[in-house]
Amino acid sequence: MEHLEGKAFSEGDKNILPRLFKRYVDDIFVMLESGKEEAFLNYLNSLFPDTISFTIEKEMSGQLKTTVYRKPTHSNRYLHFSSHHPRAVMKGIIRDMVKRALDLCEPEFLREELHHIHKTLEENGYPSHFLRSVMQETIENSRRVHRNGLPGPRILLPYYK
Numbered sequence: 001m002e003h004l005e006g007k008a009f010s011e012g013d014k015n016i017l018p019r020l021f022k023r024y025v026d027d028i029f030v031m032l033e034s035g036k037e038e039a040f041l042n043y044l045n046s047l048f049p050d051t052i053s054f055t056i057e058k059e060m061s062g063q064l065k066t067t068v069y070r071k072p073t074h075s076n077r078y079l080h081f082s083s084h085h086p087r088a089v090m091k092g093i094i095r096d097m098v099k100r101a102l103d104l105c106e107p108e109f110l111r112e113e114l115h116h117i118h119k120t121l122e123e124n125g126y127p128s129h130f131l132r133s134v135m136q137e138t139i140e141n142s143r144r145v146h147r148n149g150l151p152g153p154r155i156l157l158p159y160y161k
Contacts, residue, residue, distance in 0.1 A: 007047055016040045028054075067109040068101055081125035094121065094134040102142050 009017065016039045020031035032040055037056060044054045057064065078093055079085060094117070101113040118131050 004044075004047055004052070008044060012043060016043060065106050065109075067105045068113050076120045076123065078121060078124045081121075081127070081130075090126065090130075091134050094126070094131060095138045097121075098135050098138040099142065102139070 005021075005023070009021075016032075016036050018030040018032045018040065020029070022029045030040070037058060041054055041056050045052075079089065081090060097117045098114065101110060101117065105113050114135065118128075118135065121131055122128060
Protein backbone atom coordinates (compact mmCIF):
# COMPACT_ATOMS: atom_id res chain seq x y z
CA MET A 1 0.00 0.00 0.00
CA GLU A 2 2.87 2.38 0.70
CA HIS A 3 4.11 1.85 -2.86
CA LEU A 4 0.63 2.65 -4.17
CA GLU A 5 0.45 5.82 -2.07
CA GLY A 6 3.84 6.98 -3.30
CA LYS A 7 2.88 6.42 -6.93
CA ALA A 8 -0.61 7.90 -6.53
CA PHE A 9 0.51 11.13 -4.95
CA SER A 10 3.66 11.70 -6.99
CA GLU A 11 2.05 11.10 -10.40
CA GLY A 12 -1.59 12.01 -9.78
CA ASP A 13 -3.61 14.87 -11.19
CA LYS A 14 -3.51 17.48 -8.43
CA ASN A 15 -7.12 18.47 -9.21
CA ILE A 16 -8.51 15.11 -8.04
CA LEU A 17 -6.15 14.34 -5.16
CA PRO A 18 -7.77 14.34 -1.70
CA ARG A 19 -7.51 17.03 0.94
CA LEU A 20 -7.12 14.29 3.56
CA PHE A 21 -5.85 10.74 3.11
CA LYS A 22 -5.53 8.35 6.07
CA ARG A 23 -4.79 4.65 5.85
CA TYR A 24 -4.81 1.88 8.44
CA VAL A 25 -3.58 -1.43 7.02
CA ASP A 26 -5.99 -1.85 4.08
CA ASP A 27 -8.69 0.65 5.08
CA ILE A 28 -8.51 4.17 3.71
CA PHE A 29 -10.37 7.31 4.78
CA VAL A 30 -10.35 10.14 2.22
CA MET A 31 -11.82 13.64 2.07
CA LEU A 32 -12.31 14.97 -1.45
CA GLU A 33 -13.99 17.92 -3.05
CA SER A 34 -17.59 17.07 -3.86
CA GLY A 35 -18.01 15.59 -7.33
CA LYS A 36 -14.45 14.26 -7.61
CA GLU A 37 -15.08 10.92 -5.89
CA GLU A 38 -15.52 8.81 -9.02
CA ALA A 39 -12.53 10.38 -10.77
CA PHE A 40 -10.30 9.66 -7.77
CA LEU A 41 -11.64 6.09 -7.46
CA ASN A 42 -11.04 5.46 -11.17
CA TYR A 43 -7.53 6.90 -10.85
CA LEU A 44 -6.67 4.62 -7.89
CA ASN A 45 -8.06 1.58 -9.69
CA SER A 46 -5.97 2.41 -12.77
CA LEU A 47 -2.66 2.31 -10.88
CA PHE A 48 -2.46 -1.47 -10.38
CA PRO A 49 -5.51 -2.85 -12.22
CA ASP A 50 -4.42 -6.49 -12.06
CA THR A 51 -3.65 -6.61 -8.34
CA ILE A 52 -5.95 -4.32 -6.36
CA SER A 53 -9.46 -2.97 -6.73
CA PHE A 54 -10.86 -0.15 -4.60
CA THR A 55 -14.48 0.46 -3.67
CA ILE A 56 -16.08 3.55 -2.22
CA GLU A 57 -18.60 4.34 0.52
CA LYS A 58 -19.98 7.85 0.54
CA GLU A 59 -21.24 9.68 3.58
CA MET A 60 -24.93 10.45 3.89
CA SER A 61 -26.05 13.65 5.67
CA GLY A 62 -22.55 14.26 6.98
CA GLN A 63 -22.20 10.80 8.56
CA LEU A 64 -20.91 7.36 7.70
CA LYS A 65 -23.06 4.41 8.80
CA THR A 66 -20.95 1.85 10.63
CA THR A 67 -21.30 -1.74 11.72
CA VAL A 68 -19.00 -4.65 12.51
CA TYR A 69 -17.28 -5.91 9.38
CA ARG A 70 -16.22 -9.51 8.94
CA LYS A 71 -14.15 -10.59 5.97
CA PRO A 72 -15.73 -13.25 3.75
CA THR A 73 -13.10 -15.72 5.00
CA HIS A 74 -14.09 -15.21 8.67
CA SER A 75 -14.85 -18.65 10.14
CA ASN A 76 -17.02 -17.64 13.14
CA ARG A 77 -14.79 -19.87 15.27
CA TYR A 78 -14.21 -18.76 18.83
CA LEU A 79 -12.96 -20.51 21.94
CA HIS A 80 -15.39 -23.40 22.45
CA PHE A 81 -17.39 -23.32 25.66
CA SER A 82 -16.33 -26.87 26.55
CA SER A 83 -12.63 -25.98 26.45
CA HIS A 84 -10.77 -26.04 29.75
CA HIS A 85 -10.56 -22.31 30.35
CA PRO A 86 -11.90 -20.29 33.27
CA ARG A 87 -15.50 -19.06 32.92
CA ALA A 88 -14.14 -15.50 33.15
CA VAL A 89 -12.48 -16.05 29.76
CA MET A 90 -15.80 -17.13 28.23
CA LYS A 91 -17.55 -14.11 29.75
CA GLY A 92 -14.76 -11.88 28.44
CA ILE A 93 -15.26 -13.14 24.89
CA ILE A 94 -18.99 -12.38 25.06
CA ARG A 95 -18.48 -8.98 26.72
CA ASP A 96 -15.82 -7.91 24.21
CA MET A 97 -17.97 -8.88 21.23
CA VAL A 98 -20.99 -7.03 22.67
CA LYS A 99 -18.90 -3.95 23.55
CA ARG A 100 -17.50 -3.89 20.02
CA ALA A 101 -21.05 -4.03 18.63
CA LEU A 102 -22.19 -1.24 20.97
CA ASP A 103 -19.19 0.92 20.02
CA LEU A 104 -19.26 0.38 16.25
CA CYS A 105 -22.85 -0.29 15.19
CA GLU A 106 -25.36 2.33 14.24
CA PRO A 107 -28.66 1.73 16.09
CA GLU A 108 -30.24 0.29 12.94
CA PHE A 109 -27.58 -2.46 12.76
CA LEU A 110 -27.21 -3.25 16.47
CA ARG A 111 -30.03 -5.79 16.87
CA GLU A 112 -28.77 -7.77 13.87
CA GLU A 113 -25.19 -7.78 15.22
CA LEU A 114 -26.28 -8.88 18.71
CA HIS A 115 -28.30 -11.68 17.10
CA HIS A 116 -25.22 -12.70 15.09
CA ILE A 117 -23.11 -12.79 18.27
CA HIS A 118 -25.68 -14.95 20.06
CA LYS A 119 -26.08 -17.37 17.14
CA THR A 120 -22.33 -17.65 16.49
CA LEU A 121 -21.41 -18.29 20.10
CA GLU A 122 -24.21 -20.85 20.43
CA GLU A 123 -22.59 -22.65 17.49
CA ASN A 124 -19.38 -22.61 19.56
CA GLY A 125 -21.10 -24.41 22.45
CA TYR A 126 -22.14 -21.44 24.61
CA PRO A 127 -25.45 -22.10 26.41
CA SER A 128 -28.22 -19.70 25.42
CA HIS A 129 -29.04 -18.75 29.02
CA PHE A 130 -25.36 -17.95 29.72
CA LEU A 131 -25.16 -15.82 26.57
CA ARG A 132 -28.36 -13.91 27.37
CA SER A 133 -27.21 -13.24 30.93
CA VAL A 134 -23.73 -11.93 30.03
CA MET A 135 -24.98 -9.97 27.01
CA GLN A 136 -27.74 -8.29 29.04
CA GLU A 137 -25.32 -7.47 31.87
CA THR A 138 -22.86 -5.93 29.38
CA ILE A 139 -25.57 -3.85 27.72
CA GLU A 140 -26.88 -2.62 31.09
CA ASN A 141 -23.37 -1.69 32.27
CA SER A 142 -22.81 0.20 29.03
CA ARG A 143 -26.06 2.12 29.46
CA ARG A 144 -25.16 2.95 33.07
CA VAL A 145 -21.76 4.32 32.02
CA HIS A 146 -23.31 6.39 29.23
CA ARG A 147 -26.04 7.67 31.54
CA ASN A 148 -23.77 8.51 34.49
CA GLY A 149 -20.53 9.20 32.66
CA LEU A 150 -17.23 7.72 33.69
CA PRO A 151 -16.50 7.94 37.42
CA GLY A 152 -13.89 10.64 37.94
CA PRO A 153 -11.20 11.82 35.55
CA ARG A 154 -9.44 9.29 33.37
CA ILE A 155 -5.66 9.27 33.76
CA LEU A 156 -3.37 7.33 31.43
CA LEU A 157 0.04 6.45 32.79
CA PRO A 158 2.56 5.14 30.30
CA TYR A 159 4.88 2.38 31.46
CA TYR A 160 8.57 2.75 30.68
CA LYS A 161 11.04 -0.02 31.33
